[in-house]
Amino acid sequence: MENNVPNPNPELLTAKLLEADETIADEEFHHLNNPADGIKPIVKKYLGVPNHAKQVGNKIYFTDGDASVEVIVVTKEIIRVRLSPHSVFLEDFSYAVPQLPNKPVEFTLLETDLEFRVSTEAVNCHIRKADFFISFSDKDEHVTSTDAVPMHWEENTQFGGYYVFCTKTCYDKESFFGLGDKATELNLRGKRLKNWNTDAYSYSFNQDPLYRSIPFYISVNENIAHGIFFDNTFKAYFDFGAEDRTKTSFFADGGELQYYYIHGPHMMDVVKNYHLLTGTHPMPPLWALGYHQCRWSYYPENKVKVIANGFRQNRIPCDSIYLDIDYMDGYRCFTWSPKYFPNPKKMIAELASAGFKTVVIIDPGIRVDDNYWVFKEGKEKKYFCRRSDDYFMEGHVWPGRCQFPDFTNPEVRAWWGDLFDDLVETGVAGVWNDMNEPAVFGSGTFPDDVRHQYDGYRGSHRKAHNVYGMQMVRATYEGLRKQMKNKRPFTITRAGYSGVQRYSSVWTGDNVASWEHLKIGNIQLQRLSTSGISFCGTDIGGFSGEPDGELFTRWIQMGTFSPFMRAHSAGDTKEREPWSFGEPFTSINRKFIELRYRLIPYLYSAFWEHHRYGFPILRPVVMHEQGEVSNHFRQDEFTYGDKILICPVLDAGLQSRRVYLPKGKWYNWWTLEMVEGGKEHVVATPLDIMPIFVKAGSVIPEYPVMQYTGEREIEEVKLNIYYSDYEVNSFLFEDYGETFAYEQDIYLEKKFVVNGDAQRLTIKQTMEGLYTPRYEGYHFKVNGLPFAPTKILADGKEITEIAVNADKTYEFKFPKNFKHIEIIK
Numbered sequence: 001m002e003n004n005v006p007n008p009n010p011e012l013l014t015a016k017l018l019e020a021d022e023t024i025a026d027e028e029f030h031h032l033n034n035p036a037d038g039i040k041p042i043v044k045k046y047l048g049v050p051n052h053a054k055q056v057g058n059k060i061y062f063t064d065g066d067a068s069v070e071v072i073v074v075t076k077e078i079i080r081v082r083l084s085p086h087s088v089f090l091e092d093f094s095y096a097v098p099q100l101p102n103k104p105v106e107f108t109l110l111e112t113d114l115e116f117r118v119s120t121e122a123v124n125c126h127i128r129k130a131d132f133f134i135s136f137s138d139k140d141e142h143v144t145s146t147d148a149v150p151m152h153w154e155e156n157t158q159f160g161g162y163y164v165f166c167t168k169t170c171y172d173k174e175s176f177f178g179l180g181d182k183a184t185e186l187n188l189r190g191k192r193l194k195n196w197n198t199d200a201y202s203y204s205f206n207q208d209p210l211y212r213s214i215p216f217y218i219s220v221n222e223n224i225a226h227g228i229f230f231d232n233t234f235k236a237y238f239d240f241g242a243e244d245r246t247k248t249s250f251f252a253d254g255g256e257l258q259y260y261y262i263h264g265p266h267m268m269d270v271v272k273n274y275h276l277l278t279g280t281h282p283m284p285p286l287w288a289l290g291y292h293q294c295r296w297s298y299y300p301e302n303k304v305k306v307i308a309n310g311f312r313q314n315r316i317p318c319d320s321i322y323l324d325i326d327y328m329d330g331y332r333c334f335t336w337s338p339k340y341f342p343n344p345k346k347m348i349a350e351l352a353s354a355g356f357k358t359v360v361i362i363d364p365g366i367r368v369d370d371n372y373w374v375f376k377e378g379k380e381k382k383y384f385c386r387r388s389d390d391y392f393m394e395g396h397v398w399p400g401r402c403q404f405p406d407f408t409n410p411e412v413r414a415w416w417g418d419l420f421d422d423l424v425e426t427g428v429a430g431v432w433n434d435m436n437e438p439a440v441f442g443s444g445t446f447p448d449d450v451r452h453q454y455d456g457y458r459g460s461h462r463k464a465h466n467v468y469g470m471q472m473v474r475a476t477y478e479g480l481r482k483q484m485k486n487k488r489p490f491t492i493t494r495a496g497y498s499g500v501q502r503y504s505s506v507w508t509g510d511n512v513a514s515w516e517h518l519k520i521g522n523i524q525l526q527r528l529s530t531s532g533i534s535f536c537g538t539d540i541g542g543f544s545g546e547p548d549g550e551l552f553t554r555w556i557q558m559g560t561f562s563p564f565m566r567a568h569s570a571g572d573t574k575e576r577e578p579w580s581f582g583e584p585f586t587s588i589n590r591k592f593i594e595l596r597y598r599l600i601p602y603l604y605s606a607f608w609e610h611h612r613y614g615f616p617i618l619r620p621v622v623m624h625e626q627g628e629v630s631n632h633f634r635q636d637e638f639t640y641g642d643k644i645l646i647c648p649v650l651d652a653g654l655q656s657r658r659v660y661l662p663k664g665k666w667y668n669w670w671t672l673e674m675v676e677g678g679k680e681h682v683v684a685t686p687l688d689i690m691p692i693f694v695k696a697g698s699v700i701p702e703y704p705v706m707q708y709t710g711e712r713e714i715e716e717v718k719l720n721i722y723y724s725d726y727e728v729n730s731f732l733f734e735d736y737g738e739t740f741a742y743e744q745d746i747y748l749e750k751k752f753v754v755n756g757d758a759q760r761l762t763i764k765q766t767m768e769g770l771y772t773p774r775y776e777g778y779h780f781k782v783n784g785l786p787f788a789p790t791k792i793l794a795d796g797k798e799i800t801e802i803a804v805n806a807d808k809t810y811e812f813k814f815p816k817n818f819k820h821i822e823i824i825k
């Protein structure tokens with residue numbers, strides 16, 4: 001094959017890319033830089049000239065005579081591209097995308113003098129004849145993405161396979177988002193990042209890689225967004241104009257060069273289509289949306305009870321308590337310390353009767369101990385990972401010398417899932433998976449040569465490393481789901497790969513009690529949410545180090561609006577409960593945790609929008625207004641669902657701060673003042689206030705404050721209505737909150753439409769679904785009315801009991817099945 005090298009010197013470019021990365025083996029580095037020293041230089045091969053196109057169903061193959069490119073029309077917005085150096089494609093298998101959407105899509109294949117072109121209703125994929133450049137354009141022929149160098153590869157003489165590279169043009173004003181939990185600015189422009197799951201205790205700003213690998217990014221350029229999902233589990237790199245400001249590259253140490261081009265034009269379309277490929281979170285049990293209290297560790301049993309009592313005595317709502325590694329017997333998974341927890345079933349039952357769910361940690365390392373049944377079974381069944389020369393993969397973690405189940409083996413996953421039967425029987429409601437990068441003391445992780453079954457597709461640890469944690473939590477989730485019958489399990493994991501959201505929530509790992517980390521966490525959660533993982537949270541307060549009362553309270557405030565809300569701290573820190581800092585902190589923490597509980601129906605509805613329709617729960621400002629380039633650099637404000645905008649207070653001693661509001665009208669949650677969006681506002685931020693704004697026209701549902709979800713039967717739901725002079729839709733999702741009945745359509749989806757003018761405000765309700773909530777009525781609170789009402793008509797009947805408040809809000813009640821309310825001047 002002739003190497004076709006259109007770029008003046010792409011060798012050099014790649015050499016530079018490699019040079020900057022210490023993790024590419026030294027030997028190769030040496031080759032690249034000393035091609036004349038007698039060692040055979042690495043040969044980088046480029047796609048040649050496409051001479052041929054062949055269509056097989058929705059797949060089109062192009063070849064230069066030796067190498068081939070496969071283009072699959074997945075949907076009208078999604079095109080998958082795959083390269084094979086010698087035209088032999090691997091069997092299609094992906095942990096991220098269990099199944100490609102398989103609705104037939106209309107497309108055309110066209111050949112001109114210059115190119116081959118695959119077109120759907122929304123996208124064109126161009127394959128240029130001169131040089132095999134692949135580019136994409138929208139239906140107006142506007143090019144959104146184009147190769148800057150043809151796709152290329154290098155043989156890997158040690159493991160087999162290839163190092164694979166794709167380099168695209170990076171446009172002048174192009175911005176980049178996504179990529180999971182990266183602890184850096186929200187906009188990734190100018191960054192070079194790596195995906196390799198890593199236990200990153202006390203990570204710092206810009207430290208990379210961290211715990212998860214999400215090889216998905218979103219580009220926004222000239223108000224058009226597209227996404228690239230590089231579904232490759234090997235150690236992978238992304239360069240967004242860092243090496244060369246005109247180029248964006250993604251490349252990996254092995255596997256196929258395979259990526260999905262996902263067309264926008266809006267970031268939201270890209271995220272929804274990424275979810276179409278990789279799935280969404282299942283509906284969480286309602287209690288998991290409450291406040292969680294964690295610590296390394298609460299033990300013995302009595303300490304756990306003291307903490308639980310502390311919540312009830314302080315009247316601070318809480319739904320769950322976590323048991324970290326010390327609950328086990330010598331850190332052996334699936335055992336209990338007879339000394340600290342002599343009767344776990346009784347303890348868990350007592351906690352449950354006080355409204356607490358118990359969540360326990362489970363690590364992947366299994367202690368090598370022939371008297372320990374889990375080890376014995378795993379050994380007998382050959383379930384532990386082995387090295388390439390067949391000896392077991394051994395490493396030290398908490399229990400001492402350990403072996404590790406190969407979670408990429410479906411039989412091992414089923415076995416692991418069944419191991420939870422005792423824990424479930426004991427009453428455990430949720431499982432926390434830690435150390436599953438996998439982390440090993442000393443060496444960091446497994447050596448590259450460890451073998452994995454990989455669901456029958458075999459591979460070394462190089463291929464399985466980034467999915468190990470995801471497959472562990474998958475085994476956990478599937479096992480729990482089976483054991484808990486029809487109840488929704490709760491799982492949380494530290495490591496993950498794209499698609500992990502189908503099995504778990506995540507937290508951002510071992511952060512630090514510092515203001516800087518509050519800022520990092522704020523960005524990480526927005527980024528996770530736009531990268532497929534909406535059910536996410538940080539260790540509130542910071543895992544290591546000591547927050548003061550102010551930092552802890554500001555963190556609780558932000559955490560109130562994290563889809564997953566949990567305080568956690570390392571074992572060597574001072575007490576870290578919401579009342580540990582005295583007043584005024586305790587009261588403010590209570591006020592915010594209560595707010596969390598009040599807004600549970602709103603969050604739950606946002607969760608449904610996520611689960612069912614693929615919307616992220618947290619949405620950075622750029623997702624609302626991507627056309628405005630200045631918004632590409634805003635990373636403090638975000639919306640929680642689509643109606644509530646939050647701007648956390650991220651510095652000590654701050655009495656006010658600037659908050660940008662997207663265009664439209666907003667209400668200050670605290671003062672009810674109406675403000676115009678499309679600009680920044682200075683907002684007062686005394687310690688008990690965090691800026692919260694509600695979109696005009698919203699209906700925000702609210703539950704009464706309870707000490708835990710389900711403490712009492714809900715008698716009525718409060719609907720906070722915010723006047724608007726244009727039409728706005730809101731949703732409320734309701735169901736049993738703990739079963740999978742929603743999969744059989746047992747739920748209720750309510751839609752509210754609010755619209756007003758100078759004379760009236762109308763609220764309409766429609767609903768769909770098979771569920772009937774038990775409460776009878778709504779308690780309406782109408783905010784921001786520009787007139788004093790003389791009459792309120794509900795389904796034609798006049799409402800006579802109206803409370804008029806000093807702040808010009810109006811309250812009244814009406815049965816929950818209303819269709820039409822009119823508030824008249």
Ligand code: MIG
Nearest residue numbers: 295296324325361434509510
């Ligand atoms: O080596 O289980 O990130 O949340 O408390 C430390 C003890 C292991 C790391 C987790 C942290 C957890 C801790 N774990």
